Amino acid sequence: MTSYTNKLLTALTVAALSLPLSAAAATYTLTTPGTDQHAWVNAGQFEIGRFSLQSNVGDIIGLNTSVTLMDQGWGNQDPTNGVYVGLFAGETALYTLHVAGANHSWKTDDYYLISHPGDFAGINAALDNAQWNAGVTVRMYTNAWDYPGWELHTRNVTLDMSTGVLPAVPEPSSYGMMLGGLALLGTVAWRRQGRTAS
Known part of the structure; x- marks a missing residue:
């Protein structure tokens, strides 16, 4: 079976049976009072924070976020406008999670990796194939669509992540x-x- 299929089967088994995973090798926590992104000033990926991973990391076994956000702009909401968590090798994005959506009024969005088996499998399969000599990081960032006048504001941002070794399927x-x-x-x-x- 492929690495992705193995990871997906493990994620589904853990979610369905609530099986305990092995103890986490490391935990990471990111908190910030908020960010302000204006497409005409700091467009693109506006970084909130990052974790550097060691090459002996087995798997990401937990990743939870909570973000209160609001976007402001001309016209309709854009689905790409929001908050992301990405796995990177150097500056190359290996896998991206869209953890909070675009809202025209303040709203809190929570994301739990274990509730998204496809993402659970995908990010861990990407981690298995990462080129560690490039430096592997997990980054949280906002992305304001680059339409003139577009803004994205976040408040009370948290990212909790744990790593360890998934049980074999x-x-x-x-x-x-x-x-x-x-x-x-x-x-x-x-x-x-x-x-x-x-």
């Missing part, structure tokens, strides 16, 4: 062996019960 043959073993145990128990009744 058993291969289909392992499930077959387990089911075969359970059937054998059931047969033995049934025969013992039959002998006891005689």
Whole structure:
């Protein structure tokens, strides 16, 4: 199976069965009172903060954000206007999470990686394939669409992330062996019960 498929299966299993993951190797916390981005002044990716990851990081096992934000601009809201968390190798974006949307009035958006199995699998598959010599970082940033007059404001921003090692996803043959073993145990128990009744 591909790395992405393995990660997706693990994420679905953890979410569905609430299985505990291994203890986190590291935790990261980012808090800021807020940011102000104006497309005509600081357009593009306006960084809120970042974490540098060590090459021995196994997996991102938790990533939660909370952002109160408002955008102001001429015309309609743009779906790309918002807050993002990205995995980068050097300046190359490997995977991007859109964690808070564009709102014309103040609103708090919360994001939980474990609630998005596709993102959980995607960011960890990207981490598995990262070129560590380039320097791997997780960055949080706003992105104000570059229409003249567009602004994006955030308040009470938090990003909590933990890393560790995800449990291995058993291969289909392992499930077959387990089911075969359970059937054998059931047969033995049934025969013992039959002998006891005689």
